[in-house]
Amino acid sequence: MPGRKILTDFPLTPTAHHLDDYRARGGYETLAKALHSLRPEDIIQEVVDAGIQGRGGAAFPAGRKWQVVNPHDGQPHYLVANADEGEPGTFKDRWVLEYAPHQLLESMLLCAYGLGVRHCFIYIRGEYDRPLQRIQTAVEEAYAAGYFGEQILGSTFSCDVVIFRGAGSYVCGEASALLNSLEGKRGYPRNRPPRLTVQGLWQRPTVVNNTETLANIAWIIRHGGAAYRAIGTEKSPGTRLISISGHVAKPGVYEVEMGYPFKTFLEQDCGGVAGGRALKAVIPGGTSSPILPPDIIEGLSLDHESFWDVDSGLGSGGMIIIAEGTCMVRALAVMLRFYHHESCGQCTPCREGVGWMHRIIQRILHGQGTNEDLERLEYIAKFNTGTTICGLGDAAGAATIGILKHFRHEFDHFISHKRSLCDGRLELRCAS
Amino acid sequence: MKHLIPEFEALKQRLPLEGLNGVLLLPCLHRIQQERGYIHDEDIAFLADYLAMPAIQIIEALSFYTMLRRAPIGRWHLQLCHNLPCALCGSDNLFDYLHERLGIRPGETTPDGRFTLSAVECLGCCGTAPVMMINETYHEQLTLESLEALLKELN
Numbered sequence: 001m002p003g004r005k006i007l008t009d010f011p012l013t014p015t016a017h018h019l020d021d022y023r024a025r026g027g028y029e030t031l032a033k034a035l036h037s038l039r040p041e042d043i044i045q046e047v048v049d050a051g052i053q054g055r056g057g058a059a060f061p062a063g064r065k066w067q068v069v070n071p072h073d074g075q076p077h078y079l080v081a082n083a084d085e086g087e088p089g090t091f092k093d094r095w096v097l098e099y100a101p102h103q104l105l106e107s108m109l110l111c112a113y114g115l116g117v118r119h120c121f122i123y124i125r126g127e128y129d130r131p132l133q134r135i136q137t138a139v140e141e142a143y144a145a146g147y148f149g150e151q152i153l154g155s156t157f158s159c160d161v162v163i164f165r166g167a168g169s170y171v172c173g174e175a176s177a178l179l180n181s182l183e184g185k186r187g188y189p190r191n192r193p194p195r196l197t198v199q200g201l202w203q204r205p206t207v208v209n210n211t212e213t214l215a216n217i218a219w220i221i222r223h224g225g226a227a228y229r230a231i232g233t234e235k236s237p238g239t240r241l242i243s244i245s246g247h248v249a250k251p252g253v254y255e256v257e258m259g260y261p262f263k264t265f266l267e268q269d270c271g272g273v274a275g276g277r278a279l280k281a282v283i284p285g286g287t288s289s290p291i292l293p294p295d296i297i298e299g300l301s302l303d304h305e306s307f308w309d310v311d312s313g314l315g316s317g318g319m320i321i322i323a324e325g326t327c328m329v330r331a332l333a334v335m336l337r338f339y340h341h342e343s344c345g346q347c348t349p350c351r352e353g354v355g356w357m358h359r360i361i362q363r364i365l366h367g368q369g370t371n372e373d374l375e376r377l378e379y380i381a382k383f384n385t386g387t388t389i390c391g392l393g394d395a396a397g398a399a400t401i402g403i404l405k406h407f408r409h410e411f412d413h414f415i416s417h418k419r420s421l422c423d424g425r426l427e428l429r430c431a432s
Numbered sequence: 433m434k435h436l437i438p439e440f441e442a443l444k445q446r447l448p449l450e451g452l453n454g455v456l457l458l459p460c461l462h463r464i465q466q467e468r469g470y471i472h473d474e475d476i477a478f479l480a481d482y483l484a485m486p487a488i489q490i491i492e493a494l495s496f497y498t499m500l501r502r503a504p505i506g507r508w509h510l511q512l513c514h515n516l517p518c519a520l521c522g523s524d525n526l527f528d529y530l531h532e533r534l535g536i537r538p539g540e541t542t543p544d545g546r547f548t549l550s551a552v553e554c555l556g557c558c559g560t561a562p563v564m565m566i567n568e569t570y571h572e573q574l575t576l577e578s579l580e581a582l583l584k585e586l587n
Contacts, residue, residue: 076448076450078448085556086553086554086556087554088515088516088517088553088554088558089516089517089554089558090554090556090558091556091557091558091559093556094556094557118448119446119447119448125556126462126497126499127499127511127555127556127565128556129565129568129569129570130570160446160447161446162443162446162447164455164458164459165458165459165462166458166497166499167458167461167462167497167498167499167500168497168498168499168500169496169497169498170553170554181458182455183451183454183455184451184453184454184455184456184457184458184483184485184489184493185454185489185492185493186492186493186496187496187497201451202450202451204450243558243559244559245517245520245521245558245559245561246516246517246520246521246558246561247520251558251559251560251561252559253559283516287515287516318558320516320517320520320558322520326520330519331516334514334515334516334519335516338515338516338553338554341553342553344496425524426516426519426520426524427519427520427521427522427523427524427525
């Protein structure tokens with residue numbers, strides 16, 4: 001068992017996602033208590049004390065984001081749950097929406113109360129079918145029970161929530177692009193400053209948090225920030241959902257206490273590499289987090305500081321396991337095609353640069369690569385970093401630099417022999 | 433699409449007043465596409481009028497999003513993921529099979545208008561890869577056998 005549980009601490013029965021089951025587990029008691037006995041600033045303080053970091057990828061402390069908003073400044077504030085899950089390999093928010101939708105809603109209500117928010121949004125990616133149905137059902141259940149609407153539970157607090165479907169755009173997972181999309185515009189990321197907590201949706205102070213981050217808030221207010229802080233490691237408090245996929249025996253979503261050893265997690269909890277093969281590499285937190293070879297990752301524990309120390313990151317928790325025999329040149333080609341396709345086109349280094357990287361790797365794959373191509377790839381990847389409005393350009397660069405750092409010999413081999421060092425395929429051809 | 437106005441009006445109940453017309457744009461486009469299968473020029477004119485915004489603003493927004501279409505497609509939209517986790521679990525073989533079976537590559541529609549195939553990026557369902565959407569529904573852990581069984585059910 002990978003440590004203590006916060007989000008997944010209930011049996012997954014066929015009705016577990018419904019309101020009655022959630023209330024039987026003590027659901028919405030925290031909200032009732034908070035509305036009558038806590039001040040908004042108490043809520044913010046508990047979240048600051050908890051030290052919970054954003055689970056979308058950047059790991060920015062949620063409490064510090066919230067502290068920027070003054071609940072009493074007299075202007076409208078907005079809260080948005082970012083459920084536009086699109087980072088390749090990530091499917092943990094899907095789990096929250098499908099199995100713990102009321103945990104998310106109660107948490108959003110607590111957050112809204114703390115930040116003086118009257119209107120909340122859940123921005124869910126447009127493709128999600130069952131997660132959308134589940135969260136829609138939960139919202140209607142919560143309205144019928146009086147948890148949303150006017151004067152909630154006899155208090156002076158009123159709050160509405162609207163589910164907003166995205167329309168197929170990776171970059172809208174970036175908070176400012178998401179807000180532009182909500183406003184009915186193209187999903188173009190915005191320049192900072194101003195921060196979104198100062199000028200966000202319709203220029204009002206807006207908090208955008210990842211779905212998983214928000215879903216933890218009800219537990220934090222119920223048990224206190226100090227209790228949360230006592231879980232996990234000093235620099236990475238709490239637990240996190242890891243969605244593991246690729247060449248792994250038991251893929252799925254696992255809740256892991258921060259600091260849990262990676263090796264134990266992969267081998268004991270997830271059943272090891274599929275088909276009993278050897279491990280070749282791991283992408284630890286969505287394809288935007290640089291890839292790591294076994295000799296590095298097997299010594300790490302699952303917390304932010306360990307992964308940052310080796311120039312990678314736990315990112316969105318979307319872990320992709322890659323077995324021996326997989327062609328890394330093709331793996332990078334898949335990633336670069338993705339970043340090229342999803343570039344919004346605003347910033348030249350990303351629009352052009354990622355396109356150049358995509359074409360170079362295609363050239364190599366077609367046996368027309370030259371020795372200068374790898375230098376070019378690296379040069380463009382480094383140039384992209386920090387020169388774009390949002391992190392998409394950086395992500396394409398980081399993924400490229402990471403894979404070249406650890407698997408350069410495969411690229412050299414492909415260029416000089418015009419074929420893959422492996423069999424050139426990605427899938428694992430053995431029974432798993 | 434005037435018959436959808438009551439539905440659109442109902443959406444306003446839980447929305448804030450500021451920015452109301454902008455925030456309704458994507459939900460309206462989704463609903464119209466569900467009804468017609470794509471967004472027609474007359475839908476843009478209708479929304480420009482209903483939401484009191486320039487038509488060019490609607491065209492600009494909708495041309496950005498991959499899920500929104502300006503032209504009709506086949507009755508069954510096969511959207512197979514070709515991102516890394518699905519590729520690691522064999523989605524390339526499924527593309528080859530679909531080409532062999534239906535004679536279409538990504539971006540193409542069968543001459544009888546039954547199937548349109550799209551290669552799409554991560555659908556956020558990697559634990560049960562490979563994954564394909566058929567119209568609105570996800571189909572997971574696909575094999576050549578289960579894919580063939582699905583195709584037989586679609587007419």
